[in-house]
Amino acid sequence: MTEVYKKEDLIGTQVIAVVNFPPKQIANFFSECLVMGIYSENQNIVLLMPERVVKNGSKIG
Numbered sequence: 001m002t003e004v005y006k007k008e009d010l011i012g013t014q015v016i017a018v019v020n021f022p023p024k025q026i027a028n029f030f031s032e033c034l035v036m037g038i039y040s041e042n043q044n045i046v047l048l049m050p051e052r053v054v055k056n057g058s059k060i061g
Contacts, residue, residue: 001037003044016048016060 016036023030037045 001045001047003042004040004046013047014050014054014056016050018060019057 018034018036019032021032021034023032025031036048038048040046
């Protein structure tokens with residue numbers, strides 16, 4: 001992801017994610033969220049984002 005996005009470009013951006021997973025240790029921290037993305041042709045991750053502003057926490061359908 002760091003090849004495609006800068007931290008300052010993502011602040012305030014809505015992304016598609018699955019939340020409320022049981023805590024899972026990833027390296028030295030715990031995660032309860034899975035952010036969704038697609039691998040590009042260059043094997044970089046491109047985040048899935050809604051095309052319109054939606055209410056945060058809306059169900060994926």
